[in-house]
Amino acid sequence: MSSQPAGPVRMPNRLTAVRTAPVELALLAGFGLRGGGLPVRLPPAGQRLAAYVALQDRPVRRSQVAFALWGEGAGALRTALWRVGHACPGLIDATATHVSLGRDVAVDVLDGIRFSRTITNTSADMLADGELVLRCLSADLLPDWCDDWLVPARERWRQLRLHALEALAMRFAAAGRHGLAVEAALTAIAGDALRESAHRCLIRVHLMEGNRAEAMRAYLRLCRLLDRELGVEPGADVRALVAHLPVVRKP
Incomplete structure (x- = not known):
């Protein structure tokens, strides 16, 4: 699992109705993270945490996250949360019981999922960025990961x-x-x-x-x-x- 930031594979904003976000998380064709337009590096544990929470697309109990990622108690999760918060504030929100993606985070695969579900109702003028749409839909989800x-x-x-x-x-x-x-x-x-x-x-x-x-x-x-x-x-x-x-x- 590489800690090198990858270029995000994003749907055009007009296709997703999502404004440009302060934090952009890329999970298609590889892991990548940008904050304020600049690449952000995360350690492997932080990458796993960010990807897992993003793919749930809802708040997740801390115990579930810790077990799914490390098969152990809360120690590894606390460490990963601290490192992620230090490297990229706003990427992950955590309470005493739950962990969730920050509200101002855009995730390429979630954009792709929303588009895929509504494509039959997408107006013709919104398909003008055909090459970019195809680039997103041709990308695999974290292809180098084996979790x-x-x-x-x-x-x-x-x-x-x-x-x-x-x-x-x-x-x-x-x-x-x-x-x-x-x-x-x-x-x-x-x-x-x-x-x-x-x-x-x-x-x-x-x-x-x-x-x-x-x-x-x-x-x-x-x-x-x-x-x-x-x-x-x-x-x-x-x-x-x-x-x-x-x-x-x-x-």
Whole structure:
């Protein structure tokens, strides 16, 4: 676990309705922390504390935090709280019973979660920063960490961002932004190569752009992948998309 600050992967403020915060915590693509616009270094225990509390997104009992992170009593937690408070005031609030994220802290993955849940209702003009949105949705949650408590949060983010990428691909395609639509679909496929819904999005985007050969190539690649890995063929909904197309001999 590195103590080197990483560049935050943030949604555009107009997509998240979150103002620029005095403290910015980055958990996507690696740990990073900025206070007042400047990088802040935390020791590993402080990083773990900040990440755990942020991902709960609510006040957490001190005993729960101590057990989840260190499997012991309050001593390690008290030390970590003191070090975090000294390095970055306002990052974490603590009472006698609970620990929570400071009210003026922005967290990239929480912004991404909020966006992912509302993407189907996001207005077209708010998708203007397509490249920045894709950068956020393509990032894994603390990929270099191996802590057991991260597993549920990591899977939650993975599922949310894959669904968001698929929805985003369709939104971009409907708006005529086919390049970003293809990129969104391919990013979803990169997140899970066997995810048929992501491949279906890619095929649909190619068809919406009028690229029938590209659509068939994408379909044939999926056929080979599913046959090799699972011994199955694409589902009926995917097959129906290309049923009217001629077979491309050299995908």
